[in-house]
């Protein structure tokens with residue numbers, strides 16, 4: 001189980017240029033620190049580079065220049081980042097459609113070192129937290145878009161990351177569920193996780209501690 005102050009992880013992206021292949025950089029010269037106990041909002045219009053920034057923090061996208069570090073040492077690739085407790089809740093939910101909600105969560109817990117008993121308990125707790133206890137045994141493909149989004153959030157919560165990177169995780173939710181998810185992310189920060197939320201939604205951003213805004217290939221602090 002990951003958790004407790006000894007496991008806190010500070011993420012730094014320093015003078016990083018981020019982009020894909022030989023194309024122009026999506027973001028230039030980005031410097032940002034994400035700290036334990038806080039929720040950092042990353043905002044910007046569609047295509048501004050929010051997912052790109054989270055991909056770098058997740059170890060999925062190596063910066064072209066500059067560095068991404070966790071507690072001062074290079075983060076490494078996605079496998080290394082997973083090993084250090086960096087959890088990504090992706091925008092397109094990343095769930096296996098032909099598994100149930102509970103199976104999706106349990107498989108992820110076991111894949112990151114949890115025992116089957118841990119997986120059962122953490123899966124039940126996480127699905128209940130997002131209001132999906134009654135859908136635990138339904139296939140993902142049978143769930144609504146918002147229910148699928150909540151199942152992905154449950155999977156992320158069940159992993160108890162040191163870092164939780166949440167990419168547009170409230171986009172399909174009604175107001176009550178959005179509020180609930182923001183409370184759950186706040187609870188993640190309160191147990192010491194470093195939480196980063198990419199969002200278009202000004203109300204969700206307002207619920208975060210700091211806001212980094214992306215526009216025209218650069219990042220600037222709206223609230224630091």
Ligand SMILES: Nc1ncnc2c1ncn2[C@@H]1O[C@H](COP(=O)(O)OP(=O)(O)OP(=O)(O)O)[C@@H](O)[C@H]1O
Nearest residue numbers: 020026044045046047048049050051052053091200
């Ligand atoms: N795998 C990829 N290969 C090439 N270009 C990409 C890739 N992923 C994203 N891009 C480009 O990078 C830019 C930023 O995309 P990104 O997904 O980071 O934006 P975003 O702010 O998350 O947008 P949205 O709010 O629509 O999810 C876009 O111009 C996009 O076309």
